[in-house]
Structures are given as C-alpha cells and as structure tokens.
Amino acid sequence: MMKGYMLFVYLCIVYQQFYCTSAQATWSNWSNWESCSVTCGSGTRTRKRTCSVAGSCTGDATQTESCTSGVCPVDGMWGDWSPWSACSPTCGDSSSLQTRSRNCDNPAPSDGGQNCLGSSSDTRLCTIGACPGTV
Incomplete structure (x- = not known):
C-alpha cells in the first residue's frame, strides 16, 4: 500500500498534475526578503515560495511587509x-x-x-x- 502511495506522490510532484490533493502538496522554504522598494523612507519588501504541486497548496505564495530604508535627504528651499x-x-x-x-x-x-x-x-x-x- 505504501509503495503505491509513494508512486502517486512522486508522479504528482514530477508531472504537477492538478488531480493531486493538497495532502501531497508542500510549500518550499521562503526565499530571502527582496530589497526594500525605496532607497530612503518607508516602503515594502516581499519574499516568495513555491508549491510542489502547482495550484494545490493552501496559503499565500508571497508575503509582503513594511520596511524602512534610512533617512531621506531634504533639499533646501x-x-x-x-x-x-x-x-x-x-x-x-x-x-x-x-x-x-x-x-x-x-x-x-x-x-x-x-x-x-x-x-x-x-x-x-x-x-x-x-x-x-x-x-
């Protein structure tokens, strides 16, 4: 029984079949955070992960968070x-x-x-x- 299940999971992963259930689908580790979207002040940054079976994992493939990237220069007026x-x-x-x-x-x-x-x-x-x- 276990041998047949493992073959099913293997085929599911290799061929990324959509009939596979989310029980066999797993998320990869999160990528490193990308650089902040701004060079100074407040912005956002993101990181991503992929599902072993496309479309079968639950949850988000992308995370976004706020970031601050130093003080912005102020030109005189x-x-x-x-x-x-x-x-x-x-x-x-x-x-x-x-x-x-x-x-x-x-x-x-x-x-x-x-x-x-x-x-x-x-x-x-x-x-x-x-x-x-x-x-």
Missing part, C-alpha cells in the same frame, strides 16, 4: 524675501540701491540634501526725486 531697504538719501539728484534678502530655511537642507540654488540677496536701483522746496 528659499524662505520669503525681506522687505526692500529704504532709499538713502530720501531726496536729491542722486540714486542709490535698495537691497533685500532671504534665507535658505523653508526647509533648511538636511541629511545630505542640496543647498538652495540662486542668490540670497537682491538689489535694485532706487531713483530719488528732488527734495521739497528746491527748484
């Missing part, structure tokens, strides 16, 4: 411009420059992120009109 500085002098036949500035802090770069691109200051010409009471 510019904050708002400050108000323009006052023109000086306030009147007369001359011109001067006004300035304004901004900080790379919205957010500041961190964890290997890039600094802000561009200038942190700006200037413009300020034309000054004639002083009151002058001709």
Whole structure:
C-alpha cells in the first residue's frame, strides 16, 4: 500500500498534475526578503515560495511587509524675501540701491540634501526725486 502511495506522490510532484490533493502538496522554504522598494523612507519588501504541486497548496505564495530604508535627504528651499531697504538719501539728484534678502530655511537642507540654488540677496536701483522746496 505504501509503495503505491509513494508512486502517486512522486508522479504528482514530477508531472504537477492538478488531480493531486493538497495532502501531497508542500510549500518550499521562503526565499530571502527582496530589497526594500525605496532607497530612503518607508516602503515594502516581499519574499516568495513555491508549491510542489502547482495550484494545490493552501496559503499565500508571497508575503509582503513594511520596511524602512534610512533617512531621506531634504533639499533646501528659499524662505520669503525681506522687505526692500529704504532709499538713502530720501531726496536729491542722486540714486542709490535698495537691497533685500532671504534665507535658505523653508526647509533648511538636511541629511545630505542640496543647498538652495540662486542668490540670497537682491538689489535694485532706487531713483530719488528732488527734495521739497528746491527748484
């Protein structure tokens, strides 16, 4: 009796017949976990196994779990411009420059992120009109 059963199991495995019952079907060991789906932050990873008789095993052939893969770099972004500085002098036949500035802090770069691109200051010409009471 045992010899006939073993032959049935052998044929079941070798030829992967679908009439075999799940009692003869077995799962392989789980594969190693794959790499995390992201290089930084939160992602997922999977591992797989195979059934000795296709379609006959109960349970899942794939497992998925959450994974974390280090801290993501944050690139810096510019904050708002400050108000323009006052023109000086306030009147007369001359011109001067006004300035304004901004900080790379919205957010500041961190964890290997890039600094802000561009200038942190700006200037413009300020034309000054004639002083009151002058001709």
